[in-house]
Amino acid sequence: MTQAPTPSAETVRRLARSLLTDSGxxxxxxxxxxxxxxxxxxxxxxxxxxxxHVLRLAPxxxxxxxxxxxxxxxxxxxxxxxxxxxxxxxxxxxxxGLLAVLDTGLAGATAEEHAVSALGEADLAGLLTGLxxxxxxxxxxxxxxxxxxxxxxxxxxxxxxAAERLAEADEFDPARLGQLTPPAALQLAAQPGTAVLVHHxxxxxxxxxxxxxxxxxxxxWDDAVIGxxxxxxxxxxxxxGAPAAVRAATLAGYGARPCLRGxxxxxxxxxxxxxxxxxxxxxxxxxxxxxxLRRAWEPILLERVTDLGDGDExx
Numbered sequence: 001m002t003q004a005p006t007p008s009a010e011t012v013r014r015l016a017r018s019l020l021t022d023s024g025x026x027x028x029x030x031x032x033x034x035x036x037x038x039x040x041x042x043x044x045x046x047x048x049x050x051x052x053h054v055l056r057l058a059p060x061x062x063x064x065x066x067x068x069x070x071x072x073x074x075x076x077x078x079x080x081x082x083x084x085x086x087x088x089x090x091x092x093x094x095x096x097g098l099l100a101v102l103d104t105g106l107a108g109a110t111a112e113e114h115a116v117s118a119l120g121e122a123d124l125a126g127l128l129t130g131l132x133x134x135x136x137x138x139x140x141x142x143x144x145x146x147x148x149x150x151x152x153x154x155x156x157x158x159x160x161x162a163a164e165r166l167a168e169a170d171e172f173d174p175a176r177l178g179q180l181t182p183p184a185a186l187q188l189a190a191q192p193g194t195a196v197l198v199h200h201x202x203x204x205x206x207x208x209x210x211x212x213x214x215x216x217x218x219x220x221w222d223d224a225v226i227g228x229x230x231x232x233x234x235x236x237x238x239x240x241g242a243p244a245a246v247r248a249a250t251l252a253g254y255g256a257r258p259c260l261r262g263x264x265x266x267x268x269x270x271x272x273x274x275x276x277x278x279x280x281x282x283x284x285x286x287x288x289x290x291x292x293l294r295r296a297w298e299p300i301l302l303e304r305v306t307d308l309g310d311g312d313e314x315x
Contacts, residue, residue: 004059005095007044009035012057015094016049019102023090049102054086056101057094064099066222069143071101074221076138077197081130083123084208084217106217112204112288116240117213124215124236124244125251127199128229132252134197136226144197149190149228152264156185159268162275169278171290172271176297180264188261190228198227202235204292229254233262238270238292246300256302263303266296 005011017032037044038054047055058064074085086103094100108114116124140146156177163174199206201223208217233254236245245266246259270293277286 004098007047007057007094011094012047012049012055015092015100016047016053016055016102019055019090019092019100020049020053022092023102048105052105053089054103054105056103058099058101061097063222064097065143067099067101070222070224072142073139073144073224076142077130077134077221080133081218082126083215085221086217086219106208106219108208108210108216110205111207111209111215111239112291114209114211115213116207116209116215116244120209120213120215120240121244121248122251124240124248127215127218128232128249128252128254131199131232132196132229136195136197139197139224139226144224144226146195146226147228149230150265152180152188152261152268153182153185155265155268155272156180156182159271162272165275165278166271171274171278172293177268177271179303180268185264188257188264190230190261191257194229194258195226196229198225198229198231199223199235200225200227200231202232202239204239207239228261230258230262230265233259234265234269234296237263237266237296239295241295242266242298243300246302250302259302263296263300270296 012035013032016035020033033050033053035047035049035055038046038048045057045059047057049055056067058067071088071091074088078085084106086106089102089104091099091101136146160174160177163172163177166172167174199218199221201220202218203220206218206220207215208219210216233245233249236248239245240248242263246263249259249262270289273284274286274289274293277284277289
């Protein structure tokens, strides 16, 4: 694979000026618009352009394909959800075969900075409801892949081994995973015919949250799939806390089975991710992963009172 060039601030400034001009939005006079990396890093791929736009640079051709699909998918999703999605102002290539997308910025911070309020949970419920309303066939025609549900039992076994490593580092009590027994993991298997459009990356960084706790926007649609809705519930559990995620999913019409499946996907993933970070196998920082682990393991009433039986699927 050809190595992408490292984008400099001057390269980004010239590109942003060209895209703004081509879009008819206009560009700043003089040297061009102010640009700054949106996330700290040696080779930033996302830049603020002024205060109203965000420029994203695809690092490789595969990412370029996903970004082009994302532009079409956002237009398909937008009428179904009550939360803002970025709007593309202009796009072009910043290097041969590598896509650059200039989007409108969304006002607010992230779910890592602001807690989601009760009204924010209703916003998340509207998001989950809207995703279920998007016709899967239409999403697939855009190139959104269909993926099979993960095995919760296989994930449980992997998390048990990871929990032992965390116990040695005094990070986690592996006995907590005993709540998810092998029969329960099998009982919480994804049910046939429940595949929907799944955002698949509802992390704290992708949820735009206002100071009042309302969810103002959702970013990062290039990883979307047709698949298990419990994956989005799991992401929300790590991003906003297990109680908020389950309440939002319940408001969206999901029953106990997908809610509990999402809860345990989140908990097992959080254990695995922190264990990987402590052994240097992931770039995510341990403090952020500890926060996600804590949020995923927040207790919820549903797991204490639910006796799963047949027919407890999504509605």
